[in-house]
Amino acid sequence: MRVRVLGSAAGGGFPQWNCGCVNCDGVRTGTVAASARSQESLAVSADGETWFLLNASPDIRSQIEAAPQLHPRRPRHSPLAGVVLTSGDVDHCLGLFCLREAQPLVVASTERVWRGLAETNALFRTLQRFPGHTRWLELDPEQRVSLPTADGAPSGLTVQAVALTGAPPLHLRAGLAPSELDNIGLLVEHAEAGAVLAYFPGCAQIDGRVRNALARADAVFFDGTFWSNWELKEQGLGERSAFDMGHVPVGGAEGSMETLQSLTQQRFLIHINNTNPVLREDSAERRFVEAHGWRVASDGLELVLGSTGARSA
């Protein structure tokens, strides 16, 4: 299985348009040791020809142009066959509307996420210009779903949802009770190659289901949004805690580094918020993460997983 990190930052990206914090200001002026990152999204493929996005970030256009494997091979063509969504958050869905130019696409998501997107937004009709333009594929935690190519054949990849503690996206929260299908993790499998990818960009609670899912994977991408639970408050940029916003922090006794110490496969933090000190390559927090065997995902990182052996390209 081929994997490319299209974007590795949390919503808003790094730097964020209206943020002049130490990290954002520093990456703009080149005074901190950090790389700019676009908003979180992965591309995955069984054969290197047909690709699926895991989340469609608002930065999708520049992410596609930066990735040669996603460029058209003919006058009207795209190697993209579909998008798998982990939530209905703006930073996971907005890029879909950039894929409106008459390309048939599959959107795989839970029913909650599909309804919140397709049934409450007139804008979504831009993806429904002809029969079969955008087809929904339901993700249900009980089932492993085959991802089809544009002509309906199996792509070689399957995807399975892992239900997570979550909440509806902010714009749908009024009057809607949280469900464990608002926000999911993904296990993407290329059975023929014996490769499994775990994709958990937003996770508020590391329970038994999460542990079991991560343990199955050859590579793990896990929620690295915040270093500490009160990171935003400490920097004067917000009032809510990491847990309250749906994210296990990286550091601390309850953090992912301590809680996921048993993992041994290659593992990456992703969905990194602009305030997170792990973005700085010379920070103590970055050293801590690396000492625990994790890496901080960066835009353009590529992996090959499976029978030829896992390697980082």
Next chain:
Amino acid sequence: MRVRVLGSAAGGGFPQWNCGCVNCDGVRTGTVAASARSQESLAVSADGETWFLLNASPDIRSQIEAAPQLHPRRPRHSPLAGVVLTSGDVDHCLGLFCLREAQPLVVASTERVWRGLAETNALFRTLQRFPGHTRWLELDPEQRVSLPTADGAPSGLTVQAVALTGAPPLHLRAGLAPSELDNIGLLVEHAEAGAVLAYFPGCAQIDGRVRNALARADAVFFDGTFWSNWELKEQGLGERSAFDMGHVPVGGAEGSMETLQSLTQQRFLIHINNTNPVLREDSAERRFVEAHGWRVASDGLELVLGSTGARSA
């Protein structure tokens, strides 16, 4: 008045994600003499401190990062005070949803465009997180409207809508009759400096109102989407004509170069589709445009208009 071209391409940008036409393939491989362009948007300011966008393109995040004058001056800050919309098309509005991080903004548009955006999309609630988060300013062709800074003071700029022949955006077309308030041109004025900018990125018919408006401006940005009326069909990329899609072509007896020959101020084509031969710097069509005294707008172009004299930076 300060003006920066944030993006100069039509919807989809140049190159477009699912297009491998001569131009798109050529700009990716460096085999045509052309520059990549992001989707059409301008930034304007009276004082260089408070800025307004004319349209919010899907490429807004990278456009802001490429423009130093739009960067924050403090930990939570943006020089952007608002967005003026010429239509409800996806490529003019989608960027709004990227400006959701708690920054109060004014959105100036016709009532049709505002209703189509704010009242038919649950996604829009992401811009209505607190009272005053996003405030609507109605544009009516009869009135010159003052654009306010974030604290409500006059910014020094006014904007006036020019009604155009148009149609609702594709995703709102079902059951909605066209109105001349679906699609407008803009006259942006900095009265103190004696500067007027005409912004007409989509125009299907050059009538007396359009001529009068353009004649008043110190600089004109005009619809350069297509070179010829059947450009898409000739390239096997679509069935609709330029006029039918709401755009006067650039070339031909009915085209903008012939029809607007009386203009003498500085003038630019903008909203250039990826199929348009004027994108190629060595094309006969580019020479024709330049021989008529026009330039093809490019990303990052900056102008200063007004009492210090119009100059291109």
